[in-house]
Amino acid sequence: MADPLSDVVRLLRPRAVLANPISGKGNWAVRYSEYGQPGFCIVLEGSCRLAVDGEAPIAIAAGDFVLLPTTPAFTLSSFVPAPPVFIDPKRVPGGDGERRHGEQQGPPDMRSLGGAFAFDTADAGLLVSLLPRVVHVRGSQRLMLLVQMVGEEYEQRQPGNEYMLSRLVEMLLIEAMRASSSGDAPPGLLRGLGDERLAPALKQLHARIEHAWSVHELARHAALSRSSFFERFSRIVGVAPMEYLLRWRMEIAKDLLRRGELNVAQVAERVGYGSSAAFSTAFSRQVGRPPSRYAQAAASLAKS
Template sequence: MIDPLAEVVTLLQPGARFSKFVLGASPWRISRSNAGQPFYCVVLEGRCRIAIDGHESLELLPSDFVLIPAAYGVAMSSLEPPPPGIETPAPIALGNGEYRIGAPDGPIDVRMMAGHCSFGSPDASLLVSLLPQFVHVRGEQRLATLVDLIREESREQRPAREVVLSRLLEVLLIEALRSMAGTNASPGLVRGLSDGRLAVAIRGMHEHPTHGWTVAELAKEAALSRSTFFERFNRAVGVAPMAYLLAWRMALAKDLLRRNEGRVAEIAQRVGYSSASTFSVAFTRHVGRPPTQYARDEQRAAGR
């Protein structure tokens, strides 16, 4: 059975960019703009607060895991932050990827791992739009263990280091996202898959992207009326069913074109279009470039 969540994460091509071990001594406050970069952190000991993209702050407990697929503003602080206007000194590098922040002589009251990963897919913004804006998982030791493995691997220069890191990050992202099933996730693929009826339709689209799906047929798969299915899908996933199907077909097509996996006519059939011309029109409208030009540009950029 096709797993839509695993497919999206695999297409994202996650890679390790930067991670650090942070020791905090109250009071402290740090904030930064991440320009849409994926950010994650896990609290190993103690407690702290995090505020994401201007939302209300959230208290983090030991083993709490936070993932932001596209972060623009992240602020973290001790439970009792410094008074307004008092700047926290820059973190002090202790070596070996460890940093200390806050009172220079105070006791350490929080330990956490924080880091950035990167998404290698040129289509990352589309795929990220299918994920929740913010993932907060509490009490999942598996996630803390995975972060420890990533930290250890990133510090060593072992053979196949990048391959191992990319696989660990894939597992980390899938584990974090599936841990949200059944929770109040923001609209996106995870929330759609947590709805048993919608999940059947979503899996159908991923399993058979070449099929000529209609809203009525997808509603039948989900055992819902057409209007109920359309409204429920739109509310849970954040886009209409046909818009989701188009986005997924285009993501698949772009991946096949980048990897030079056949002629345009062959790729058109593999993503559900009966003719190369129909596919080319849809692709050009969606991407802004004809498929042949897109393939040529991407392969040139990759040095192939």
């Protein structure tokens, strides 16, 4: 049986970039302008207040992991208000040592690792479509172990450090997705995987992407009537079943084309199309350019 979350993470191929230790003591505040790309905060010690624009402020503490899929403007601070220091993450580079806010001497009240994700795939919008604006994971022993390991890897810089960090980031991302599969998540794959009826159908679809699926056949895996399945899938996943299948096939096709190991006809067969012409028409309509041109552009980008 396929694991759709693993499918998504494999397509994104995440890695952490621009990471910096951040600490604060006393009364302090730092205001970050909008970044627009996926960002994260891992709390290593202590606690503080996080206020993301448009969302209710939250308290974050040691062992917590916060993911902001689009990283809007936000303020990180002590629990007593203080005049903020302003930082533009697009202009301030990462990797230049710890940033200390508030009192400069003595042990900090809070210490965290903050930074941004980069994805080796060309379309990180896939992550944004899956998650709410703020993902806050707390109280997980597994997560606390991962957070501790990320902190150690970042500080110790041992051989193999880059590979270890990329794998740990993948695991943190999966934990964030798991935590967001409840009814509070926006319509999408995560909500579908959290639904006991839809999850079996989604897993079957991901396991056999090349199969000529029908709504009726998927409904049988969900133990629902065709009409009930269609309504439930559309409401919880956010698109009709066949539209979801089309979108996922195109995500797989884009990944295969970027890799450059298969020609267009082979990619068409891999994602369930009986002819290159039918695949090219569907791909062009969904992506905005023919698969051959998409593959050429990806190859040029890889060489640059």
